[in-house]
Amino acid sequence: MKIILDFLFPIRCLGCGKNKTHCCEKCFQKIPRFPKASTLTSLIAGAPFVENSLLAKLIHYFKYDGIRDIGPRLTDLLPPLQFLPKSVLIPVPLHWRRKNIRGFNQSAVLAHEISKKTGAQVCDFLERHQYTQPQIELPRQKRLTNLHGAFSIKNKFQQLDPAITYFLVDDVSTTGTTIAECKKILFRHGAKDIRGLVIARTEASTV
């Protein structure tokens, strides 16, 4: 089956068209990255997000075309992460309906890959109970209000450990609203140290 699919839809580098890879090594190395970030900042991001760039295309293919294999590669854009011993990764949740359509939660794929590299644990504390429009499709003003009340903690009696550093994992941060909304919920349940960890962020992200 895979052979037939590869024949009908050959995999090509989104940067240069070279065969058999979604992004060849040469193009991947050319993706601009942020200078080395400290794990103590409130939002760790690997690369600047620029519309229509190779990175934007890779993220789009990963997220909207369901090409899961791109996820692990994207985490290579992150700076070397040295977490404190008590660190937990929390993927930003997808609404179950969107997850069913896509087949996976892209943030969870990223979180598990980061976990493999760093040893930090992944905990699925949050859920999304509102089916909202994707942030990327909305104008800035709407992005700020689109997510009000969209998230909650899975077990509402759950208390989080204030001694743990929680990293909210997502693919892109644009306005910072998604991370901010998730942070609110975690604070409400006892977490004290919460940061964001994203593959890419735009200039306007205000986390």
Ligand SMILES: [Zn+2]
């Ligand atoms: Zn290439």
